[in-house]
Amino acid sequence: MSDSRALPAIQAEVLPLPGRWSGLRSGNLPVLPIAILGILILTAIFADVLAPSDPEVGTLTDRFKPPAWIEGGSRAHLLGTDHVGRDVLSRLIFGARVSIVVGFLAVIVAGAIGTTLGILSGYLGGWVDQVIMRLTDTWLALPALTFAIFLAAVVGPSVMNIVIILSAVYWTRYARVIRGEVLSLRERDFVRLAVVAGCSKWTIMRRHILPNVLNSGIVLGTLMLGVVIVTEASLSFLGVGVPPPKPAWGLMLADGKKGLMAGYWWLTVLPGLCIVLMVLSANLLGDWLRVKLDPQLRQL
Amino acid sequence: MTTLLEVSGLSTHYVAARGTRVTRAVEDVSFSLEAGRTLGIVGESGSGKTTLALTLMRLLPPGARIAGGSVRFEGEDIFTKSNSEMRAIRGKRMAMILQDPMASLNPLFTVGDQIAETLRAHEQMPRRGAWTRARDLLAAVRIAVPERRVGEYPHEMSGGMRQRVVGAIAISCEPKLLIADEPTTSLDLTIQAQYLQLLREIQRERDLAMIFITHNLGIVAKMCDDVAVMYAGRLVEFGPVRRIFDAPAHPYTRALIESIPRLGDPTARLTAIDGQPPDPAALPPGCAFHPRCPLVVDRCRVEAPPEVRVAVAHHARCWLASERPI
Numbered sequence: 097m098s099d100s101r102a103l104p105a106i107q108a109e110v111l112p113l114p115g116r117w118s119g120l121r122s123g124n125l126p127v128l129p130i131a132i133l134g135i136l137i138l139t140a141i142f143a144d145v146l147a148p149s150d151p152e153v154g155t156l157t158d159r160f161k162p163p164a165w166i167e168g169g170s171r172a173h174l175l176g177t178d179h180v181g182r183d184v185l186s187r188l189i190f191g192a193r194v195s196i197v198v199g200f201l202a203v204i205v206a207g208a209i210g211t212t213l214g215i216l217s218g219y220l221g222g223w224v225d226q227v228i229m230r231l232t233d234t235w236l237a238l239p240a241l242t243f244a245i246f247l248a249a250v251v252g253p254s255v256m257n258i259v260i261i262l263s264a265v266y267w268t269r270y271a272r273v274i275r276g277e278v279l280s281l282r283e284r285d286f287v288r289l290a291v292v293a294g295c296s297k298w299t300i301m302r303r304h305i306l307p308n309v310l311n312s313g314i315v316l317g318t319l320m321l322g323v324v325i326v327t328e329a330s331l332s333f334l335g336v337g338v339p340p341p342k343p344a345w346g347l348m349l350a351d352g353k354k355g356l357m358a359g360y361w362w363l364t365v366l367p368g369l370c371i372v373l374m375v376l377s378a379n380l381l382g383d384w385l386r387v388k389l390d391p392q393l394r395q396l
Numbered sequence: 397m398t399t400l401l402e403v404s405g406l407s408t409h410y411v412a413a414r415g416t417r418v419t420r421a422v423e424d425v426s427f428s429l430e431a432g433r434t435l436g437i438v439g440e441s442g443s444g445k446t447t448l449a450l451t452l453m454r455l456l457p458p459g460a461r462i463a464g465g466s467v468r469f470e471g472e473d474i475f476t477k478s479n480s481e482m483r484a485i486r487g488k489r490m491a492m493i494l495q496d497p498m499a500s501l502n503p504l505f506t507v508g509d510q511i512a513e514t515l516r517a518h519e520q521m522p523r524r525g526a527w528t529r530a531r532d533l534l535a536a537v538r539i540a541v542p543e544r545r546v547g548e549y550p551h552e553m554s555g556g557m558r559q560r561v562v563g564a565i566a567i568s569c570e571p572k573l574l575i576a577d578e579p580t581t582s583l584d585l586t587i588q589a590q591y592l593q594l595l596r597e598i599q600r601e602r603d604l605a606m607i608f609i610t611h612n613l614g615i616v617a618k619m620c621d622d623v624a625v626m627y628a629g630r631l632v633e634f635g636p637v638r639r640i641f642d643a644p645a646h647p648y649t650r651a652l653i654e655s656i657p658r659l660g661d662p663t664a665r666l667t668a669i670d671g672q673p674p675d676p677a678a679l680p681p682g683c684a685f686h687p688r689c690p691l692v693v694d695r696c697r698v699e700a701p702p703e704v705r706v707a708v709a710h711h712a713r714c715w716l717a718s719e720r721p722i
Contacts, residue, residue, distance in 0.1 A: 294483045
């Protein structure tokens with residue numbers, strides 16, 4: 097290698113070797129969405145400590161107080177009060193608890209049901225596919241909200257029932273999307289190779305199909321989070337959701353609507369803002385996860 | 397030498413439009429394969445090679461029916477097995493290598509996981525043991541630094557390496573028969589040669605019987621002991637590789653051999669076979685090759701030729717085959 101000195105030195109760019117989880121530590125971490133979701137989750141957990149006053153009891157003499165920084169507001173109610181004089185900040189803090197529990201649980205339960213049925217339908221095909229897909233079609237033909245109201249009327253209002261209702265209504269979306277993915281996956285050669293290697297149908301579905309559709313499931317889940325929270329709000333508005341006086345963002349939004357024309361904007365804008373922030377952060381996080389979960393993109 | 401695989405009178409048809417349209421993808425195919433030997437199946441696209449291979453593993457696409465015949469593997473009738481018995485045979489005693497190495501591996505798992513999967517499915521091996529075996533198998537298919545490669549994802553490897561990983565999966569449970577369906581079509585020439593060499597070595601080490609499906613006669617000449625030539629679903633000629641190349645009995649085989657480009661002989665013209673392979677759903681009457689055959693006689697147009705013995709272990713389906721001296 098003596099003549100190698102004669103060659104012009106080439107400055108090689110040294111790439112750091114990525115480890116298994118290095119992608120999660122790297123610089124493109126979505127700081128803002130994680131921070132927002134983290135704060136919301138912490139708020140939900142420590143609601144009892146954080147809330148300045150009881151979210152379910154108000155003083156009628158203090159009704160429709162504006163936020164503290166506006167003329168007429170007071171330090172006692174930083175974000176003002178509602179139509180029965182309840183502290184908006186405290187209600188928002190406790191509302192986070194309801195929204196997060198309902199939103200995440202419903203998305204996860206619906207996702208689990210929909211993904212399972214979608215994989216079975218897409219991979220097994222034949223009559224299984226026919227039964228599941230016709231059921232899904234029928235389900236989708238029912239207007240989601242009407243269906244949810246009907247179910248709510250049957251099982252009665254409570255937070256857990258809302259979760260059951262929302263998962264029962266929204267699993268069809270997952271089933272549809274996942275089945276479509278599975279149809280293309282099952283024709284891929286690695287699935288055929290697994291068949292040739294003597295793997296059983298269940299092994300193939302668990303090991304080869306499920307991990308490959310999980311990305312779509314997660315992305316769909318983050319999108320559904322918004323839909324679920326808004327539906328929960330609608331149900332609460334119609335009186336079949338979270339039973340008042342329990343605070344829920346949707347319920348606050350609905351209650352506040354009455355005061356919007358009268359200039360009590362904080363009753364709608366603030367819970368609306370909370371919903372927007374949560375849905376947006378969940379979407380951004382989901383998008384980032386989608387990239388991170390793909391080993392091919394992970395290394396880039 | 398014991399007979400490992402015996403196929404007789406095998407027919408596989410694709411039935412479409414409620415049975416009104418029948419495609420005879422494999423029709424009345426018979427051959428046998430001894431342990432440790434290599435059989436090449438050649439033919440144009442659509443001649444039924446892949447369908448034949450899938451029938452041997454009893455993995456038929458929807459719409460395909462086994463219309464008749466039998467396949468005996470290690471003395472057992474494949475068609476009377478239950479589905480779970482078949483699953484135990486596939487991958488364990490009979491393995492297959494698919495065409496496209498890029499698509500044959502699951503992008504989400506490391507190659508070690510994927511080799512271990514087959515081991516764990518068939519031999520109830522613990523996770524750690526399977527992983528160690530996976531590393532040894534990578535070494536067996538001549539992958540450098542197997543202890544590092546075993547933990548890598550498919551996209552971190554080149555096409556040739558991925559195809560070798562697929563080979564490692566195929567031999568992981570010490571099969572008796574390996575079916576390779578055009579294993580080198582998507583590899584470039586130098587890698588192709590290396591891979592074929594590797595398959596030969598593995599075959600010798602493990603006394604493996606191979607069925608090599610290809611349309612490349614050069615590979616057949618290099619790799620195979622016997623050759624089966626397929627045309628429109630039928631086996632038109634079967635024999636030892638030397639005889640097939642030196643004294644082909646069927647005009648189709650001869651045409652195939654003449655259409656190999658020869659380097660270094662500027663006077664030889666490359667001849668192509670006239671016409672197109674027939675639509676297997678609407679075969680011409682008589683011998684399916686007669687519209688393209690240069691030696692066609694009147695009899696070929698009306699009557700399909702039977703299988704005739706040309707020499708020892710050399711058979712052909714042609715009216716003219718038996719007339720030539722042996």
